[in-house]
Amino acid sequence: MLTEIILGTLYGLAIGVMPAVGATTGLVVLYPFIDTFEPYAGVAFVMSAIAASTTGDSYTGVFLGIPGANSAATTMLDGFPLALKGEAARAISAAIASSTINGLFWGILTFTLLPFYTKLIMILGVPELWAFCILAFSCVVFISTKSWIRSGIALAIGIWLGLIGVNPDTNEPRYTFGWFYLQDGLQLIPVVAGLFAVPEMLDAFVKRDKTATKTNYRAQTLQGIKDWWDNKWLSFRGGFIGAFVGVLPGIGGAVADWMAYGVTVASNPDEEFGKGNIKGVIGPEGANNAQKATSMIPTVLFGIPGASFAAIAMALFAYLGFELGTIEIAEDGEFFRHMEYGFMGGTLFVAILCFILTPILARITAIKYIYYFPLLFAVVVWGSVQYTGGWEDYVILFLASILGLACKKWDFSRASLLIGFILAGRIEGLTVQMTSLYTSSDLASRWIFLLIMLVTISVIVLNLAKKFIYNSNKH
Amino acid sequence: MMLFSVSVYAKTFTFIVPQKIGGGTSIWASIVAKELEPHLGKIKIKHIPGARDIPGFNKFHNGLLNDDYTVMVSHGGNGVAFLIENVDYDYREYASVGLMNLNILAAKRNDANGKIKFAGGSGMAPEGFAMALLLCGQMDDIDSYITCFKENVTWVRGMKGSERRLAFKRGELNATRENPAAYKKHVAGNNDASMWFHHGLLQPNGTHAEDPNHVGFMLETLYAQTYGEQPSGRMYDAYKLIKSFRDGIQKALWVRKDNPNKQKLIDALVKIQNSAKIEAKVGKYNWLIGEDGDNQIKTLLTLITHDSLSDMVRFSNIALGLKSKYKSNLVN
Numbered sequence: 001m002l003t004e005i006i007l008g009t010l011y012g013l014a015i016g017v018m019p020a021v022g023a024t025t026g027l028v029v030l031y032p033f034i035d036t037f038e039p040y041a042g043v044a045f046v047m048s049a050i051a052a053s054t055t056g057d058s059y060t061g062v063f064l065g066i067p068g069a070n071s072a073a074t075t076m077l078d079g080f081p082l083a084l085k086g087e088a089a090r091a092i093s094a095a096i097a098s099s100t101i102n103g104l105f106w107g108i109l110t111f112t113l114l115p116f117y118t119k120l121i122m123i124l125g126v127p128e129l130w131a132f133c134i135l136a137f138s139c140v141v142f143i144s145t146k147s148w149i150r151s152g153i154a155l156a157i158g159i160w161l162g163l164i165g166v167n168p169d170t171n172e173p174r175y176t177f178g179w180f181y182l183q184d185g186l187q188l189i190p191v192v193a194g195l196f197a198v199p200e201m202l203d204a205f206v207k208r209d210k211t212a213t214k215t216n217y218r219a220q221t222l223q224g225i226k227d228w229w230d231n232k233w234l235s236f237r238g239g240f241i242g243a244f245v246g247v248l249p250g251i252g253g254a255v256a257d258w259m260a261y262g263v264t265v266a267s268n269p270d271e272e273f274g275k276g277n278i279k280g281v282i283g284p285e286g287a288n289n290a291q292k293a294t295s296m297i298p299t300v301l302f303g304i305p306g307a308s309f310a311a312i313a314m315a316l317f318a319y320l321g322f323e324l325g326t327i328e329i330a331e332d333g334e335f336f337r338h339m340e341y342g343f344m345g346g347t348l349f350v351a352i353l354c355f356i357l358t359p360i361l362a363r364i365t366a367i368k369y370i371y372y373f374p375l376l377f378a379v380v381v382w383g384s385v386q387y388t389g390g391w392e393d394y395v396i397l398f399l400a401s402i403l404g405l406a407c408k409k410w411d412f413s414r415a416s417l418l419i420g421f422i423l424a425g426r427i428e429g430l431t432v433q434m435t436s437l438y439t440s441s442d443l444a445s446r447w448i449f450l451l452i453m454l455v456t457i458s459v460i461v462l463n464l465a466k467k468f469i470y471n472s473n474k475h
Numbered sequence: 476m477m478l479f480s481v482s483v484y485a486k487t488f489t490f491i492v493p494q495k496i497g498g499g500t501s502i503w504a505s506i507v508a509k510e511l512e513p514h515l516g517k518i519k520i521k522h523i524p525g526a527r528d529i530p531g532f533n534k535f536h537n538g539l540l541n542d543d544y545t546v547m548v549s550h551g552g553n554g555v556a557f558l559i560e561n562v563d564y565d566y567r568e569y570a571s572v573g574l575m576n577l578n579i580l581a582a583k584r585n586d587a588n589g590k591i592k593f594a595g596g597s598g599m600a601p602e603g604f605a606m607a608l609l610l611c612g613q614m615d616d617i618d619s620y621i622t623c624f625k626e627n628v629t630w631v632r633g634m635k636g637s638e639r640r641l642a643f644k645r646g647e648l649n650a651t652r653e654n655p656a657a658y659k660k661h662v663a664g665n666n667d668a669s670m671w672f673h674h675g676l677l678q679p680n681g682t683h684a685e686d687p688n689h690v691g692f693m694l695e696t697l698y699a700q701t702y703g704e705q706p707s708g709r710m711y712d713a714y715k716l717i718k719s720f721r722d723g724i725q726k727a728l729w730v731r732k733d734n735p736n737k738q739k740l741i742d743a744l745v746k747i748q749n750s751a752k753i754e755a756k757v758g759k760y761n762w763l764i765g766e767d768g769d770n771q772i773k774t775l776l777t778l779i780t781h782d783s784l785s786d787m788v789r790f791s792n793i794a795l796g797l798k799s800k801y802k803s804n805l806v807n
Contacts, residue, residue, distance in 0.1 A: 028496050035509075122645055166526055168596065168633050172798045173526075183526030302644070303660055304637040311637075315497035319505060325660050387524065429633035436631040437592060437647055 001338065004041040005345035008048030013350055016056020018379055023053040025189060025383060027312040039320040043338040046316050048346025050309060051103060054292045055350045058095040058285065063088055063364055065200040067192065073415050074257040078273060078280030085276055089217040089362035093224025094278055095285040100351035102239030103289025107344045110293045111336060120247055121298055127443055129248055130430040131452035133423050136255040138456050139262030140419050142463035151413040158417035161186055162424020181392040190384035190393060191421055194400020197380045199408045205373050217359035227278045234264060234279055238286025246294030254422050260287035289347060300324050486544045488518045493531025495524040500550040503726055510750045514743035528552055529562050536564040540731040546572060546740065547729040552598055554720035559788060559799035570737055571768025573744040574727035576677055577760050578686045579652055582662045583671040587649035594639040594648055595630035595795060601721055602652045603630065603795050604714035605672060605694050612702045617786045620710050621794040630795060655688065655758030672697050677723040681774050688759060713786040716778045723775055741765040779805050
């Protein structure tokens, strides 16, 4: 098992550091090869790859301003500005520490408290999931940029893009302008690549020789660990949020990260974020690995994927001969052991590897961008055209890049746009389901739903009030 | 050395799967391909995803089938789309290597009362028809069934498979449907739910027979128990049409009619038809191989009449909220 865990860690780290690719795509690539593993060893390999990619996906976000996966966009918000100030190693080190400790902690809790989680999944229904999505929208609109109006517009655009495809009610094409290719919707990777990767790469290529000046990377790595220690409760809070959201099927990592970021900002009202605040890295990174651990709960217990990467993991396990959500799996202690050791081992090994490598890798920020731009660009394009490989994939990447450049130029929140895009189908489905299944008096009796809506309203009102007061004082 | 060079240069079969990696048909195709490889050599799975799994099948029809080593893998959703959407592919133009004639099982929560709350969508259309028959009995016309259906069923749209399963476990839905393997996994062990009905297995003469795995729950059996007579009439014909096209070709392998490798594929399929791995995935259902599969298609086509197709489209559009199209070129 140790060999598979190490291999999985290395593989996961490799896919994590690739810009805009993420765990989901990295797992898909495994399909032709997964059955070369002995079944239980294959489980350990997959879980260690998941854990390692989640830690590794912070690198490109911090070093280059390009998220390694859609859920790493929050880390990038403060991590990249830190890199521009010459503190890349500090940011990565803090991210790894936060991600690892929470990954280990929630990895243990995931497997020891499994029955409790079952009850939680059963209590939270369609209205609660809907309310969580609305809360996530509120967090990102008011936190991702200074202008909540532009964030709101970006969110609306993202939702519209996410609705392109087929009306799930009627199976009729929707917003496809007669282009049949679009009836399957826009694919996530070219959208992420176009919104984030291409604008940042072009910006760096045109404007900068290198990201930052050389500095003492080893000292920074230690400083990052110290920063995590000084803000450990913030990290644990992020982990709790990530773990909680991870249990909710279909919500996904991006929501967890954004909520954790939102709570971080809200709990430090006198500090500025988005300009290189180390707390802005530590909070959401706490959510990252925690969410990956707990996403496996509904996946394993019910055969209901907790997130998109979990759906692919489920299919990989099926290829290995493990049918999740069955009594047989629930009683298969060896399967659980391999899952747990794979995830924990991957989390631990990747942390050790990253702490060793970070002072070395951070030097990339001091290298002239022109030297690695071609390879980076090729990787981003490759990742973006895996859907069909046809000319249509390239067109979508191009159009998403134009949109990304426009958002960057006119300061429309790309993060808002992205979360709108990711959750569009989900919020539409949940809205239809909620209005079909529940009346308003039904909703009024669901206290968890009411609580989440109260928090959402508070987020909106408090932030509007804050901005109103700020503007009044300015004048 | 000669044998080595022959094996090195032997062509590889390619199975076209019209969905993304990880889908149900993708996994099924991988398992079947693996069982066939000892008899056919290495088999490559090529995924051609697209809206409602149609583009991949269209691409097969529009050119890929000309390659003697390309095999199309289709599923029940392709069958329904063939009936009600503008697609390029046409089962009448292919030869069947083999197909699995499966059953879909509907379950109800033991505490269900009042209106049925069921997750709807085009893939669930046969269940909509079945519920209308079971809940409404013999009615005068399709519009009466539509009215009765809307009064008795909340057709909840916008739910994916995993959401549906969880909603059913929680009690937000009080009825659901699954393929046999998923039924075993998600419903059979659930003390709060039990089987409601199933659609039976399509026979060569176009009727349906009891599923030996779940005797006594075929819709026709339950209908007769409830209303004292067998279901009949235009609504029943429309139901038979849509359920047959979805379940009668739930999983199928197709090649061009004059493909020289057709017999080789059929012979290989005969050898693996009792594979325990395939049975573990889908349950104990028989293959219809070669000519039996071709005859199945012929049987299905006889069910398409002007009345059955137009009634099917009308009920689908008004009761189920779909945007089905009446395709006159399919009518016998």
